[in-house]
Amino acid sequence: MSRVAGSRLLPRISALSFCTASPATAAASSSSSTAAVAAAAATASEASSTAGDPSSQPPQTARKPWGALKFAAFAAVSTAVGGTGYVSYAYSLEEVDQMTRELRKKSKQPIPEDASGFERFQAMAYSAAMKVPVAAIEVYMDVRSQIEDQIRRERGWRTFKRPGVDAFLEHLGRFYEIVVYSDQLSMYVDPVVDRLDPKGNIRHRLSRVATKYENGKHYRDLSKLNRNPAQVLYISAHAKESSLQPENSVEIKPWKLENDDTQLLDLIPFLEYVAMARPSDIRAVLASYQSGDIAAEFIERSKEHQRRMQEQKKSGRIWRR
CATH class of the missing domain: 3.40.50.1000 (HAD superfamily/HAD-like)
Known part of the structure; x- marks a missing residue:
């Protein structure tokens, strides 16, 4: 080495x-x-x-x-x-949750069975329009909660x-x-x-x-x-x-x-x-690795090489005998 x-x-x-x-x-x-x-x-x-x-x-x-x-x-x-x-943030995660809770809840409200056709259409349009913003908020809160497990304001x-x-x-x-x-x-x-x-x-x-x-x-x-x-x-x-x-x-x-x-x-x-x-x-070496996981394929090739070497040693001993 x-x-x-x-x-x-x-x-x-x-x-x-x-x-x-x-x-x-x-x-x-x-x-x-x-x-x-x-x-x-x-x-x-x-x-x-x-x-x-x-x-x-x-x-x-x-x-x-x-x-x-x-x-x-x-x-x-x-x-x-x-x-x-x-x-660096203006609101805590709990504050964001509170401020967006009502919005997220409204986007998931079921349509009443006795609602008129216009009301049904209005509710469906509102739900469709809010799907992306609500999903973005939920992703943000999930990612931020994971990050804040690692990061704190004082750090x-x-x-x-x-x-x-x-x-x-x-x-x-x-x-x-x-x-x-x-x-x-x-x-x-x-x-x-x-x-x-x-x-x-x-x-x-x-x-x-x-x-x-x-x-x-x-x-x-x-x-x-x-x-x-x-x-x-x-x-x-x-x-x-x-x-x-x-x-x-x-x-x-x-x-x-x-x-x-x-x-x-x-x-x-x-x-x-x-x-x-x-x-x-x-x-040329990299091109010979087709699996995409070079580290894993290299280990497998090494094991196969060692197995062949062991077989050759055994066959050589038998031949000498």
């Missing part, structure tokens, strides 16, 4: 995500993307400056002989490792870390050049990464200024990383749909604050194997 670490392997991995979650906006953020509730699963925003962002690209590294593997594993700051939330900003993220970053930082690539503003990305990675395992941070805007969406463009695309891994819960190079993507399950989540830890064996094996083109 130490020998590999000493060979200056440079894979870059950023499987981070975060969110700037306010109880007042939590419902919209959660329903629109898993990145709204937690980062390693989350969202933020970002402003591109005309002068450019100093963190927009990792520095160009000197070319070294192929004695040292140079892999880049990048994961977007979208649904992978952590989240940030700031609590202010808080970073939510996906289970295993500390071990993930610290262990793989020895093999990879870890980079966070977000479609959000650097003013949000920087403080979140500072809280998420106090030990400095994340080498670089790319924000919205480094993305490519197409059809109303900011895409991660791995060609802007100044790295060989054959040696880049892009890890995210929505990797294939958020990158212009889906062939470099490793998708993982979005994190929704589950305490028993093991996605990051499950992925470590595969990433460590890649760093040790040094394939010439990681894209």
Whole structure:
């Protein structure tokens, strides 16, 4: 392990995500993307400056002989490792419940059997018109109640870390050049990464200024990383749909604050194997995994390989006898 670490392997991995979650906006953020509730699963925003962002690209590294593997594993700051939330609200959850209770109750009132045709039509029209607003209120209250289990007014900003993220970053930082690539503003990305990675395992941070805007969406463009695309891994819960190079993507399950989540830890064996094996083109390796769950399929392949090795050893012993 130490020998590999000493060979200056440079894979870059950023499987981070975060969110700037306010109880007042939590419902919209959660329903629109898993990145709204937690980062390693989350969202933020970002402003591109005309002068450019100093963190927009990792520095160009000197070319070294192929004695040292140079892999880049990048994961977007979208649904992978952590989240940030700031609590700021005008009303408590109980007050919101009281203020909307009558509205929610009226939308569900049954139509009297003796109502006239016009009254029935009026009641049905009112019920249909209120269905979406009432559903939005209920979703908001449900999401906010979950968020407030984790956040309290006196805590202010808080970073939510996906289970295993500390071990993930610290262990793989020895093999990879870890980079966070977000479609959000650097003013949000920087403080979140500072809280998420106090030990400095994340080498670089790319924000919205480094993305490519197409059809109303900011895409991660791995060609802007100044790295060989054959040696880049892009890890995210929505990797294939958020990158212009889906062939470099490793998708993982979005994190929704589950305490028993093991996605990051499950992925470590595969990433460590890649760093040790040094394939010439990681894209060919990723293309060989068809199940969509690379971590699980890698474990199954490893078990199958071990089984075959055991059978070969047994057959070899029989032959020698």
